[in-house]
Amino acid sequence: MNTRIRTAIAVSLALAAPVLAQAPIPPAPASAPEISAIDRVWAGQSSRFALSVTAARIFVAYYDANRQLTVASRPRQSNDWVYQKLDSWVGWDSHNYIAMAIDDAGQLHVAANMHRDPLVYYRSRIAGDVRTLVREPVMADAKLERSMTYPIFLRGADGQLVFKYRDGGSGNGNEIYNIYDTAKQTWRHLLATPLTDGEGQRNAYFVGPVLGPDKLFHIAWVWRETPMAETNHDLSYAQSRDLVHWQRSDGTPLKLPITLKTAEIVDPVPVEAGMINNNTVIGFDPASATMITFHKFDAAGNTQIYVARREAKRWRIAQVSDWRGFRWDFRGGGSLDSRLFVSGAVPVGNDRIRVSVVRDGKPIDFLLDAATLKRISETPGSSLAERLAPSIAVPPGMTLNTAEDAAGSGIALAWPTLPPHRDLPSHDIPDPTVLRLVMPADPKSP
Numbered sequence: 001m002n003t004r005i006r007t008a009i010a011v012s013l014a015l016a017a018p019v020l021a022q023a024p025i026p027p028a029p030a031s032a033p034e035i036s037a038i039d040r041v042w043a044g045q046s047s048r049f050a051l052s053v054t055a056a057r058i059f060v061a062y063y064d065a066n067r068q069l070t071v072a073s074r075p076r077q078s079n080d081w082v083y084q085k086l087d088s089w090v091g092w093d094s095h096n097y098i099a100m101a102i103d104d105a106g107q108l109h110v111a112a113n114m115h116r117d118p119l120v121y122y123r124s125r126i127a128g129d130v131r132t133l134v135r136e137p138v139m140a141d142a143k144l145e146r147s148m149t150y151p152i153f154l155r156g157a158d159g160q161l162v163f164k165y166r167d168g169g170s171g172n173g174n175e176i177y178n179i180y181d182t183a184k185q186t187w188r189h190l191l192a193t194p195l196t197d198g199e200g201q202r203n204a205y206f207v208g209p210v211l212g213p214d215k216l217f218h219i220a221w222v223w224r225e226t227p228m229a230e231t232n233h234d235l236s237y238a239q240s241r242d243l244v245h246w247q248r249s250d251g252t253p254l255k256l257p258i259t260l261k262t263a264e265i266v267d268p269v270p271v272e273a274g275m276i277n278n279n280t281v282i283g284f285d286p287a288s289a290t291m292i293t294f295h296k297f298d299a300a301g302n303t304q305i306y307v308a309r310r311e312a313k314r315w316r317i318a319q320v321s322d323w324r325g326f327r328w329d330f331r332g333g334g335s336l337d338s339r340l341f342v343s344g345a346v347p348v349g350n351d352r353i354r355v356s357v358v359r360d361g362k363p364i365d366f367l368l369d370a371a372t373l374k375r376i377s378e379t380p381g382s383s384l385a386e387r388l389a390p391s392i393a394v395p396p397g398m399t400l401n402t403a404e405d406a407a408g409s410g411i412a413l414a415w416p417t418l419p420p421h422r423d424l425p426s427h428d429i430p431d432p433t434v435l436r437l438v439m440p441a442d443p444k445s446p
Contacts, residue, residue, distance in 0.1 A: 031441030033388075033441060034439040034441070035388075035414075036436065036439070037434050037435070038060060038081065038413075038435045038437050039070065039081075040064065040432040040433070040434055041065060041415055041434070041435040042064065042065060042066075042090060042432065043398065043417040043430045043432055043433040044417070044418055045093070045417060045418055045419075045420055045421055046399070046401050046419060047063060047093070047094050048403065049062040049063075049097075049403055049413055050062075050097075050098040050099060050100035050112075051100075051412070052101065052102050054128075056076060056128070057075055057128055058073065058437070059073045059102070059108060059130070060072045061098045062435055063089075063090045064085070065432035066089070068086070068089050069088040069089070069090070069112050069113060069120075071083075071100075071110055072084070073129075082129075083130075084130040086110070086122055088113045092423055092425045093335070094335035094421075095115035096112065096114060097112070098110065098113075099112065099151040099152055099153050100153070101153030101161060103180060103182050107127055108123070108130065108133065109121070109124075109161070109163075109180075110122045110123075111151035111153070111163070111165075112151070114149055114151060116147045116149055116168075116169050117147070119136075119145040121135070121139055122134060122135050122136065123185075139163070139187045147168055147169065147173075148166070149173070150164075150165055151164075151165045152164050154209065156243050157242045161182070162177060162178065162179050162180070162190060163178045163187065164176065164177045164178070168198075168203065169227070170224060170226070171201075171202060171203055171224060171225060171226045172198055172200055172201065172202070172203055173198060173203035173204075174195075174196060174197055175195040175204060175206060176191075176194055193257045194256070195246070195256060195257060196221075197257035197258070198223070198260075199259055199260075201225065202224055203223070203224055204224075205221055205222050205223075205232070205277030205278065206219050206221040207220050207221065207281050207282065210282040210344070212290065214288055216239045216241055218238075218239050218290055219237070219239070220237050220266070220281070220292045220294075221235075221237075221277075221280065222276070223260055223263075227333040228331065228333055229277075229330045229331060230271060230272045230330065230332075232271070233270055233275070234260065234263070234268055235266045235280055235308065236258075236266060237264050237290075237310075238254055246258070249264060249310045249315070267294075267315070267317055274328065274329070276336075276338075279294060280292055281293045281294075281343055281344040282344050283343070283344025285370050286349065286350050286352075289309055289311070290309070291309045291345040291353070292307065292308045293344055293345060294306055294307075294308070294342065295328075295340055302324060302325065302327055303340070304319055304321045305320040305321040305340075305342065306318065307320055307353075318373035321357075321375075321378070328340055332422065334420070337419040340357060340359055342355075342356075343356040343357065351369070351370045352369065353367070353369075354366070354368075356381050357381075358383065363383045363386060364381050365377075365380070365381040384404060384412060385400040385402050388400065392414055392436065394416045395416060395431075395433065397418060398417055398430075399416065399419055401413075401414070401416070401417055402414050405446065408444060409445065410439075410440035410444055411437070411438065412437075413435060413436065414435075414436045415434065418430060
């Protein structure tokens with residue numbers, strides 16, 4: 001069976017077990033997760049679905065078999081789902097993923113199906129009740145909600161609910177932040193200006209903000225000149241304590257909006273040099289120093305994994321992989337069937353760093369020396385999709401997508417789809433597949 005298995009949202013990877021000198025006593029088998037069906041879903045392309053988990057309930061947002069945006073909920077201790085169909089239908093565009101969050105009053109927020117589209121946003125009226133979701137025509141500013149992409153909910157420095165998105169298109173968009181007032185049940189702009197400004201010539205593609213162990217928010221991004229993927233360039237970075245006041249890694253304040261001329265450039269990667277948006281991921285080493293994982297071409301033209309670490313007065317760039325004959329020469333517009341996914345650096349003890357990637361559907365773990373950033377080992381990794389493969393049938397030509405609870409409960413979603421197709425219609429419409437809930441044997445409370 002040559003079906004590739006990958007995670008389209010979050011890849012959970014672990015170190016391979018070491019080889020022991022003597023045969024160990026076989027460990028007790030791990031309890032298998034409980035896998036149950038939620039609904040039949042659209043499988044013509046992969047658009048990220050959303051999962052939110054509270055102490056009492058599980059919330060899922062997805063596109064059903066008829067492509068209709070649907071939100072479902074059930075108690076954590078029951079299999080009885082409540083479904084709510086919303087007035088939005090997805091096409092063939094894999095950019096049109098779903099974002100979902102729960103505010104401090106328990107109200108549900110859902111934003112979805114936007115790729116240079118007007119606002120598609122819903123808010124519930126009764127806490128925890130998906131049947132009371134109502135579409136809101138305006139969030140904070142109608143003028144800046146006519147061409148929206150990449151909706152993301154996150155929590156600010158004081159725990160406030162924040163919403164960010166791109167206003168405009170690829171090659172000429174700006175990053176907008178809104179903040180929610182739970183008492184007034186209203187949104188307003190968090191920043192008086194966009195975070196970045198492409199000056200009508202380019203736009204920034206962000207990963208983050210990520211809240212670090214230093215209590216700072218960290219973001220990394222690339223600049224892109226046109227809708228063509230090969231025009232990404234100049235890995236950049238900024239940090240903030242409150243998502244309002246931004247600065248360089250040395251603490252120098254940044255005037256907003258940040259432009260290409262004023263940005264802190266971590267690595268001046270030129271266009272057509274193998275660096276792509278969404279694969280510039282923040283992580284941290286054992287000493288809590290900020291690291292960025294990304295990829296670009298080496299001197300021989302092979303695609304390689306790199307890390308950048310902020311040290312005393314500079315960013316240190318280190319090559320992680322040493323692949324021969326592997327070159328991902330992506331070009332053109334639309335959603336790509338990506339050959340590489342990277343994750344942020346993770347401390348392993350006090351002296352090592354793990355960098356996990358997925359290459360052509362295969363998880364790989366790199367172990368680095370924390371002091372020198374030299375590679376210690378390259379071993380097969382493990383992803384949730386791979387672990388679920390024996391239990392979930394994946395139709396030929398499809399991939400298994402997963403979404404894991406960001407709160408760490410171990411609860412997850414899994415569903416097969418066709419890979420991205422440059423956002424173009426396929427010659428045929430595949431049968432729907434089954435969206436499944438994965439419950440660990442011992443789920444943790446969020």
